[in-house]
Amino acid sequence: MSAPGTDMVSDADPRSGERLMAPVARRIVGVLALVTLAALVIVGLWVAPPDEFQGDAQRLMYIHVPAAWLAYLAFGVTAVSSALYLWPRTRSLVWDRVAGASAELGVVFTALCLLLGSLWGRPVWGVWWAWDARLVTTAVLFFLYLGYLALRRVPATLDVRAKRCAIAALIAFIDVPIVHFSVTWWRTLHQEATVFNPELDAEIHGTMALALWIGVLAFTLLYVYLLDLRYRLEVLDEDRDERELEAAIADRVQGGPPRETVGASS
Amino acid sequence: MTDVGYVIAGWVITAVVLAVYWLSILWRIRRGERSEP
Amino acid sequence: MSLFQEAALVAGKDLRIEARAKVIGQQIVPFGLIVLLLFAFALDPDRGVLQRVAPGLFWITVLLALLLGVSRSFAVEAENGARDALRMSGLDGSSIFLGKASALAVELLVFEALLTVGVVVLFDVRLASLPPLVVGTVFATVGLAATGTLYGVLAAGIRARETLVPVLLLPVVAPVLLGATRSWESSIDGVPGDAWPWVALLGIFAVLFVGIGMLAFGPLLEES
Numbered sequence A: 001m002s003a004p005g006t007d008m009v010s011d012a013d014p015r016s017g018e019r020l021m022a023p024v025a026r027r028i029v030g031v032l033a034l035v036t037l038a039a040l041v042i043v044g045l046w047v048a049p050p051d052e053f054q055g056d057a058q059r060l061m062y063i064h065v066p067a068a069w070l071a072y073l074a075f076g077v078t079a080v081s082s083a084l085y086l087w088p089r090t091r092s093l094v095w096d097r098v099a100g101a102s103a104e105l106g107v108v109f110t111a112l113c114l115l116l117g118s119l120w121g122r123p124v125w126g127v128w129w130a131w132d133a134r135l136v137t138t139a140v141l142f143f144l145y146l147g148y149l150a151l152r153r154v155p156a157t158l159d160v161r162a163k164r165c166a167i168a169a170l171i172a173f174i175d176v177p178i179v180h181f182s183v184t185w186w187r188t189l190h191q192e193a194t195v196f197n198p199e200l201d202a203e204i205h206g207t208m209a210l211a212l213w214i215g216v217l218a219f220t221l222l223y224v225y226l227l228d229l230r231y232r233l234e235v236l237d238e239d240r241d242e243r244e245l246e247a248a249i250a251d252r253v254q255g256g257p258p259r260e261t262v263g264a265s266s
Numbered sequence B: 001m002t003d004v005g006y007v008i009a010g011w012v013i014t015a016v017v018l019a020v021y022w023l024s025i026l027w028r029i030r031r032g033e034r035s036e037p
Numbered sequence C: 001m002s003l004f005q006e007a008a009l010v011a012g013k014d015l016r017i018e019a020r021a022k023v024i025g026q027q028i029v030p031f032g033l034i035v036l037l038l039f040a041f042a043l044d045p046d047r048g049v050l051q052r053v054a055p056g057l058f059w060i061t062v063l064l065a066l067l068l069g070v071s072r073s074f075a076v077e078a079e080n081g082a083r084d085a086l087r088m089s090g091l092d093g094s095s096i097f098l099g100k101a102s103a104l105a106v107e108l109l110v111f112e113a114l115l116t117v118g119v120v121v122l123f124d125v126r127l128a129s130l131p132p133l134v135v136g137t138v139f140a141t142v143g144l145a146a147t148g149t150l151y152g153v154l155a156a157g158i159r160a161r162e163t164l165v166p167v168l169l170l171p172v173v174a175p176v177l178l179g180a181t182r183s184w185e186s187s188i189d190g191v192p193g194d195a196w197p198w199v200a201l202l203g204i205f206a207v208l209f210v211g212i213g214m215l216a217f218g219p220l221l222e223e224s
Helices: A023-047 A056-086 A093-125 A133-152 A158-189 A206-255 B003-034 C003-021 C023-042 C049-088 C093-123 C130-154 C161-172 C174-188 C192-223
Strands: none
Touching (some): A023 A056, A056 A133, A056 A158, A093 A133, A158 C161, A158 C192, C023 C049, C023 C093, C049 C093, C130 C174, C130 C192, C161 C174
16 A cells, blocks of 8 residues: 555556545545535525526526536646656656546536537527537547547556557647637638527626636536546556456466366356 | 426436446445455 | 658558559449449439538548548558567658558548549539649648558557547547538639638648657557
8 A cells, every 4th residue: 555645656566556635635525525516506506696698597507617617627637647647757557547537527527518508508599509619629529538438448458558548638639729720710700690609708797607616616626526536446447457367367377278177267 | 398497407417417427436446445355 | 761761661562562452442442432422312412412512521431431541551560460570670650650641641642533533523513723622632631641540550459440440530630521621612612712721721730640640650559
């Protein structure tokens, strides 16, 4: 068992870095997240007034925007940890695990963001989807990292997987601004109705702004909590895979040709 | 569906998705820790 | 040997294999033409729809052919320990990348030339302004070949690579699809001047992904 916190020791000891934070810290963050989420529900669903143009549908923004923020945060963390893994001086499986855990969180929040955006769009714009730059970029983002998750599931030794995924993550990360730029350009050239006007950029004041900020805070705390939890799961999965591999090798070494035995092994 | 319907749907789905995701991680961790030698 | 000499060596190898196997001519080009035909079945050939969406259909078909081309490019390395031979050849990763990507680009360009004939004939498209069309197509193809080769090597040792590469590659090349289609539209129908900014985007994408490929191909080949 090593000390909690990130560990820069070489891969010679992959069991180092079993957690990102001390269990106590995680519990505190978790409780804080729960409290702020409760506050969000109260302020977002009750205290904040309905918007004068969007009505109650505005309330979806209090979770849609935080979800979007979180998606970008999570994928940013994935990119940074991937880079840290690839850089020889900071190479450590800890970064690979963080990258993987964060990417999964990112995909979950991106999916929520798209879903909530759709649920908002139906009453406000009249459509479930619109080919607006932000939406399209988010959709591409979703698929980019879904592919990353698929890559992570490919069986491989830890360092091979880490290198492969790190490169894939960085490529995805570099691609996002390109996608965003090209799609924004495309959509401004085909300026469709001001139906898709920036309500999202509209100035928000008072309790509505408060609700948004509570939402961002709550989701960020939730992210940190979930990241540590998911990281722990990565460690356990790696250990289990390693044990299974060793068992399989041991079987092979001892076994020779398969024997018919009454008591079947494993 | 009235506007309120969409709002409720959104919040409920979000809560359910996050709760299920969170619990699934917890469950898999418990299972992983149990099978540790 | 210099970077380009080594690359030429690898490109020559790939192209010679292709010349002997004739996969592009006998399989991928017919595939492309069949896809064009199927688009006509799927859409309405009578109301000018096909003509309007022709650039999009063209480039989607190119993307599909890209997937096949990437698969093929690395299938030839999968047999007889060719990948090991490549690793031990002493050739620089960047050179191998440039070589394979160039070969793929050449094959794609040949495919696109023939597909263009198909589009002009089947969809009644008039290619009004050639320069932005040609330059844009070349830049787009370089970008596609580079990105394809990059993901090809990334997935090289993986058994599920046939299904994995499309999932990884297609979202990344979305901007190329966008830029190429817009530049074609402007060259065919609209103001040709409008095409050039898109051509510039395609050029930037190409340069970027050739650069990334040169950096990442070697390390990825080591692991495959």
